[in-house]
Amino acid sequence: MGKSNHITWHESTVTKHDRHQLNGHKSCVLWFTGLSGSGKSTLANAVDHMLFQQGSQSYVLDGDNVRHGLNSDLSFRDEDRKENIRRIGEVAKLFVDSGQIVSSAFISPFREDRDLVRNMFANEEFIEIFLNCPIQVCEDRDPKGLYKKARKGEILHFTGISSPYERPFYPEIIIETNNLSVEQSISKIVGYLKDKEIL
Numbered sequence: 001m002g003k004s005n006h007i008t009w010h011e012s013t014v015t016k017h018d019r020h021q022l023n024g025h026k027s028c029v030l031w032f033t034g035l036s037g038s039g040k041s042t043l044a045n046a047v048d049h050m051l052f053q054q055g056s057q058s059y060v061l062d063g064d065n066v067r068h069g070l071n072s073d074l075s076f077r078d079e080d081r082k083e084n085i086r087r088i089g090e091v092a093k094l095f096v097d098s099g100q101i102v103s104s105a106f107i108s109p110f111r112e113d114r115d116l117v118r119n120m121f122a123n124e125e126f127i128e129i130f131l132n133c134p135i136q137v138c139e140d141r142d143p144k145g146l147y148k149k150a151r152k153g154e155i156l157h158f159t160g161i162s163s164p165y166e167r168p169f170y171p172e173i174i175i176e177t178n179n180l181s182v183e184q185s186i187s188k189i190v191g192y193l194k195d196k197e198i199l
């Protein structure tokens, strides 16, 4: 399939700014990145729950879930992870245009792929949150038993073991999830959103 040259961009009648005014907050993507077991799903869902309870427009995009549907055709090879993150970036952009605070929980191991997504957004809309947690701790947590399988060679290209993770150079937020509780981690994120007047 080639790219069509016969496509025209339509500006929407209701603008993103109109939606921010109605919602009483700005929209953005909280881009959680880190190893399996570092706490992405836990924190993305905890922040989402907190925002929902206070009446904010919020939604979670989660790796395991998106790979069941939209990205069920993709594997864990480097080129498929790249396409996984590109598509999720585009989906997150639609959510941000719709006025929501999106919490995305994907390993997103490659700097270049995360930066590609960053460049889809205005500066203040993309908030990279690096969950910095030693692999030994993630492996001890092993919430889904995947590290055990990866060590036995039953899962190929497993991040941190047989596939690389590139830590961000300049993330907006760093959370050491082995030193902070879930509550402390959420406070740090909410503090940032308030400082930047997103909330």
Ligand SMILES: Nc1ncnc2c1ncn2[C@@H]1O[C@H](COP(=O)(O)OS(=O)(=O)O)[C@@H](OP(=O)(O)O)[C@H]1O
Residues within 6 Å of the ligand: 035, 036, 037, 040, 041, 063, 064, 067, 076, 080, 081, 082, 084, 085, 105, 106, 107, 108, 109, 144, 146, 155, 156, 157, 158, 159
């Ligand atoms: N080979 C391999 N490497 C890493 N992770 C694996 C793999 N195979 C399956 N899983 C499970 O898939 C989840 C990661 O999917 P993502 O879409 O977030 O990965 S990526 O961003 O494309 O790298 C990941 O979820 P989390 O544990 O929540 O990180 C795993 O449950």
Ligand SMILES: Nc1ncnc2c1ncn2[C@@H]1O[C@H](COP(=O)(O)OP(=O)(O)O)[C@@H](O)[C@H]1O
Residues within 6 Å of the ligand: 034, 035, 036, 037, 038, 039, 040, 041, 042, 043, 105, 141, 143, 176, 177, 178, 180, 181, 182, 183, 185
């Ligand atoms: N500060 C913290 N933030 C997030 N998770 C934490 C924290 N401290 C301990 N945990 C625990 O670590 C595990 C992380 O698992 P999960 O959220 O599924 O990780 P991931 O989505 O990155 O694979 C959970 O069992 C969670 O309770």
